[in-house]
Amino acid sequence: MRNILPYPVLTAALTVVWMLLNSFSLGHLLLGAVVAAGASRAMTALEPSKPRLRRWQxxxxxxxxxxxxxxxxxxxxxxxxxxxxxxxxxxxxxxxxxxxxxxxxxxxxxxxxxxxxxxxxxxxxxxxxxxxxxxxxxxxxxxxxxxxxxxxxxxxxxx
Amino acid sequence: MSATILVWSVTIAQLMLVVAMACNTYRLIRGPRAQDRVLCLDALYVNAMLLVLTFGIRTGSSLYFEAALVISLLGFISTVAFAKFLMRGEVIE
Amino acid sequence: MTHAEALPAWAALLTAFLVLVGASLTLIGAIGTLRFRTFFERVHAPTLGTSWGTGAIVLASSLLFSVLGSRLVFPELLIGVFVSITTPVTLMLLARATLYRERSEIASAAAPDLLEDPGDRPT
Structure with missing residues (x-):
């Protein structure tokens, strides 16, 4: 799981942005998820420090x-x-x-x-x-x- | 009735935004220093973006939204580039 | 403006109010850039337009298109989020650049004193 989706929050946020810019439908959900997963894998090359959310509530x-x-x-x-x-x-x-x-x-x-x-x-x-x-x-x-x-x-x- | 109020208030809001852009342009020309000009250029970008959004409200067309998004993106990038230039590029007079 | 007639009264009035609030906050911020005397005071003025000025107009636009399309559309909120994240970055960079420039001007103004007495000049 860590290797496939290194930044799950980033992937989810990018998918939501994709759907906001296009429309809320199953097709755009799938397409957006693929693009977001690719983009967040590309983020690993930058090696950003991973923030730890201790109390996100x-x-x-x-x-x-x-x-x-x-x-x-x-x-x-x-x-x-x-x-x-x-x-x-x-x-x-x-x-x-x-x-x-x-x-x-x-x-x-x-x-x-x-x-x-x-x-x-x-x-x-x-x-x-x-x-x-x-x-x-x-x-x-x-x-x-x-x-x-x-x-x-x-x-x-x-x- | 309420439609008339909406039309008039959008018109007034557009006039206000144009006056705001004029204020920013005055400061952009007057200076006095380069950082004041860059600050006002950034404000000018934001105000232009808001003006485009009010045109979207006026016409009911969602196409203006895309233009506003592009303006705000370009405004951010150019102001960051200017700020970096002020910090590193210019010879101190 | 044929689409305005299709709006219910509460939505039209709320949109009108939000647009006016946003535009007047932006205008006050722009007047502030004229009235303030120093750069560090002027930094505060455009934030009026970029915080609730943008927020109100974006909310108005979002409300109008949500009611017109009778479904929730939030792409305008994307602009609001984007502006509220990027403006602090640009203002911080500008403030730091100004501080840097003012400090190096003070340093270069002090330089002739150092040149008069080369013996004390730090290497």
């Missing part, structure tokens, strides 16, 4: 809070832009304990796609993360947000 919950947080900060940033409110942009440096590559990638996507925060630099030797915050009122608040809300959940999922 938390993923829908994480998606939910991220969507709500993004909606909230959409309103916050929109009011900053429209009201020309005085703001204090600045860099915040956060010491991270998360070391898993996939977890860091997901955290980077969450931080950058939220309006108001942007991932700038991560030092893998020290685990120091530098983010830029548009409306920096309380530095500790942002550190707590990243560490407690996202990092803790991601560590539970990936480590």
């Amino acid at each position: 938390l993923i829908p919950w994480l998606c939910g809070i991220v969507l709500i947080d993004i909606a909230k900060s959409n309103f916050a940033v929109a009011s900053v832009i429209l009201r020309r409110r005085a703001r204090s942009p600045g860099f915040v440096s956060i010491p991270l304990e998360l070391r898993d590559q996939t977890g860091l990638a997901v955290l980077a996507c969450i931080v950058t796609s939220t309006p108001g925060t942007a991932w700038v630099e991560y030092d893998s030797a020290t685990g120091e993360l530098l983010i830029h915050v548009l409306d920096l009122v309380e530095r500790q608040e942002w550190i707590d947000l990243i560490k407690n809300r996202y990092e803790a959940t991601l560590r539970e999922i990936f480590e």
Whole structure:
């Protein structure tokens, strides 16, 4: 099984994308599955690090809070832009304990796609993360947000 | 009645997106630095993609979806290439 | 717009609302790129359009075609997923490129001082 389908999740995701782009029918399911199996076998040549999902049940919950947080900060940033409110942009440096590559990638996507925060630099030797915050009122608040809300959940999922 | 509301709101939304693209183009021309221009080019790609999607809503044709997908793919690739170029290619003035 | 008449009222109104929300968020983001003064502030502005701006318009399109075809069609959601995955990558690369450029400008501005006293120059 390992030799035929080295990345089962990737194969399933590619099949779903194939069917979304064409149509949901038995023929496209078979064709898509063959293409996806070939593509995921080709992935082995790249030798990506295989992420281990320890507690995948938390993923829908994480998606939910991220969507709500993004909606909230959409309103916050929109009011900053429209009201020309005085703001204090600045860099915040956060010491991270998360070391898993996939977890860091997901955290980077969450931080950058939220309006108001942007991932700038991560030092893998020290685990120091530098983010830029548009409306920096309380530095500790942002550190707590990243560490407690996202990092803790991601560590539970990936480590 | 509701069809009229839909037509009007799609028209207003298209006007808003065109104004947004004009804002991005202004920043693209003004600069001041190369990274600002690349950032606005990326935003311009996304806004153009959204405009194509609203045309799809307006006409009820699903062909526009494919065009939007291609635009967003090209936008991603070109912005990544520009960012890499800024990091490695340019002589610092 | 003959297809709009075929829509039930709730679907037409919801589509209209979502399209307007998405377009106005995108417009506010574009105004933000004009108003902010520095690059690192401007990085935040387009994310309005790429997060819920794109999300709302994609949802509207998906809803319209689902109701019109009276079956669930989600290919538009593919665009939403694609944009929300790729935008952070481009913005991160741009932020790092900017940081790199600003640092090397500071370094090259300091270089003449080193040249005046060649004895101390680090090799």
